[in-house]
Amino acid sequence: MTFSSKNLQKIEQLKKKYPKVEALTLPLLWIVQYQEGYISLDAIKEVAKYCNKSAMEVYSVASFYTMFNLQPVGKYHIQVCKTLSCKLCGQEDIFSSLKNILDINTNQTTDDNLFTLSQVECLGSCGTSPVMEINDKYYENLTPQKVEDIINDLSKKS
Amino acid sequence: MIKEVKIVSKNFDIPNSHNIEVALKNGRYSSIDKLWSYNNQDIIDIVKDSGLRGKGGGGASAGDKWALMPLDGDKPNYLVINCDESEPGTFKDREIISKDPHLLIEGIIYSAYAINSHQAYIYIRGEYKEFQDILQSAIDEAYSKNFLGENIFNRGYNLDITIHRGAGAYICGEKSALLESLEGKRGHPRLKPHQKEPEWYFDNPTLVNNVETIASVPFIINNGAEAYKSYGTELSSGTLLFALSGHIKNRGVYEAEFGTSMMDYINHYGGGIRDNKKLKAVIPGGASTTILTAKEVENITLDYESLRAIGSSLGTGGMIIIDEDTNMVEALKNLVEFYHHESCGQCTPCREGSSWVDTIMKSILDGVANNRDIDKILEIANTMNGKTVCVFAPALADVIRGFILKFRDEFEGYIKVD
Incomplete structure (x- = not known):
């Protein structure tokens, strides 16, 4: 999975709003969910690159919040x-x-x-x-x- | 009799009051000039003198909390607004952000200035996307008028507001769990310090306040501490956006002074019990507060002290009204499922306790439990209380005890085996 160019711009804007990139975890997971419809393991690896975390750390966050769909859902x-x-x-x-x-x-x-x-x-x-x-x-x-x-x-x- | 009062909800009924032009016509941002005539400490003192208490459920003095923030430290101070409204029976913050978002923004400007913060975050529950969009448009409008951003109101002060969206976790309404979440982690509450200190966001001093608390600040700055104190009781000053849901004719959010009689409030705003049935019980301030029987409700007033005195608490002021035909065993099962699902899983007594109680409640409803199982639930409640990082488990323990001790005969009615 890769972020669309529009979303990459959004991420650059988001970076300015937080003191550390770790804080981008939830916003980036939301961006993935809107872009892809759900959050795949591949997407989790991609998110991890942007917020200075391991994929496992991002996964542990994504799985904690019930609104993040780790499996595809209907339209x-x-x-x-x-x-x-x-x-x-x-x-x-x-x-x-x-x-x-x-x-x-x-x-x-x-x-x-x-x-x-x-x-x-x-x-x-x-x-x-x-x-x-x-x-x-x-x-x-x-x-x-x-x-x-x-x-x-x-x-x-x- | 009810004396109607509107401090926070004044503009709720004005059409398009979320729009900045309408908001400006109706008094929003009108005390900004007053703000600049004060220094930080003045505002903290005014808020302290007003007796303003946190309106998210805890009811601690807002001014005392503000006073913990260092005003001349070398780290940046942060202001975080708790809009993770998830307590069952509570739906007041959503009214503020969708009907009068500029009141909140104005309150944030005053509060951020008071604690010398240049960055505010609004942590909003993920489900509130529709209302978040209204709030975001209001923030964008405020930026375009130079009420936010750099050199706001040409006064040399910088202030940014960022909305941070949660993703479905009740526990993130707990302030330290909220900050963990805002740092990009799981929403696990933190251990509480032994002495009073600010909260910390990435090791920077941080103030966390509920939406309604911050939305009460403009009135106080505009009219002074005494004006705010003229509402409510001596110890619970001002007003609260109380709410009614459940078996009541007119459900909704209605502002009232602290100290108002609960029955008067239910009858005046709620129009009485739905279908003209009899009242059985009221959960007074969100699911986590101990249930009151109809008899207990008769003489109670809506303030922190009165509810504390009868072993419950005012909480968020979101009253769930329960009529005579309600099955209290099913009602408790419903709430236990909520806590079981929402336990963050960090502490064993809470994670396992909520699950055990849920299982036993199911066996009671299935008719395969015995009398000792009812006592077992009470025992588990005692085991959960006071042995966890946050107050989630003690709250669940109170919920369980309230239902079983006050309506035990209904639970015993399900017991068919020895």
Whole structure:
């Protein structure tokens, strides 16, 4: 894996913002994830070159944070919040509708590689629960009907 | 009765208040001139006198923390804003950064100047990308107006703000874990020093404060310490962005003075319990605070001291409202799963304890546990308490004890074997 020229420029900008290059670890892992869709071992070796670390050190960081995908995921990564405030407001119905519509279980990807379904801990959206995040976008105050519409829309777009 | 007050949330309802022109029209950056008339120590003293307390959950005096920063050291000072809002039931910082980001930026300018820092980082949880983008646009606007960057406001002071995105780890809300993460490492909390000292970012003195704490500073600089102290109680001065979630009619974030009656707050802002059911319990300040029964809630006021006195804590002020039909065993299982997943794994009592409790809770729900298993959970909670680097495990221990000691009959209802 190599960084695109646009991302190389971004990295040069980032270097100026931190006192040490070690601090670039998380920002660079994010850049990789947006560029490649997930973080491969090859990409980890590349990141290590820029932040004065061994590949093993970068791997230990990447594997600590749940948002870094070390395996490929579908085009749309659905993360459904499962923590208490969402549970009290009907999270279980939302999750089972998603399972039914997509015909997959948690941590699985649909055969067309469009959707990956994950259950995650508190998304900080307790006042508008139940909630899910698809890629970078929050979907709040969900109902099973809304979920169906959202998935249909995304399927049509692709 | 509730006296409505808006210090931090004043501009929340103004359309497009995240836009700098709208923000300027509505009082943002208006006390900048006042700032330059003070020296660093003056501002630290004002903040100390105001009684401002950290609003991320700990509630320690902000001024005392600021005073730990060396003002004439030879190392650079750093200001770090904790926007890793992940405590279940808490969603207030997100309101600030998406509805009034310039309030935070203004607060950062004052706070950075006070502690003589020229670089501020905002550590934001990875999931908040949408809100991060709004905040970043506001920061870009502030740069274009020369409110940030070199020689800000033509006053010869340099200040940069960099947003640093986390990647999904609750523990990074703990300030030393946050700094580890900001240094590019796993978010493992650090051992606490034996005496008071600043935090350290790459061995440089660093101040870490919550978003709402820093967003409260402009009001204090503008109106003075006494004005801030006129709100709240003697020991808990000012206001907090309390929040309501769970079984309540009007969920949301509503600012209130410390010392407000919890029941008044729930009824006034929340409009009462959803579907006109009866209240069973309230988790008062984010998942990590000890649960209160409906009876305990009757006479409680929302301030640090009152909640401490009944064995809970005010935490982040994010109240989770639980109605009479809720299964408390399932509710505890849900929270234990959260802690089990989020334990950073550094300390054995926490890593193993959270996992054991999760396993035993499952066996209770499956109907294969016995009465000794309930006591076993309490025993594990005691083993976790006070034996770890950070307060994650003690918090979990309090959560477990609160649920089991206050609702034990529900747990015993699941016991079918001797």
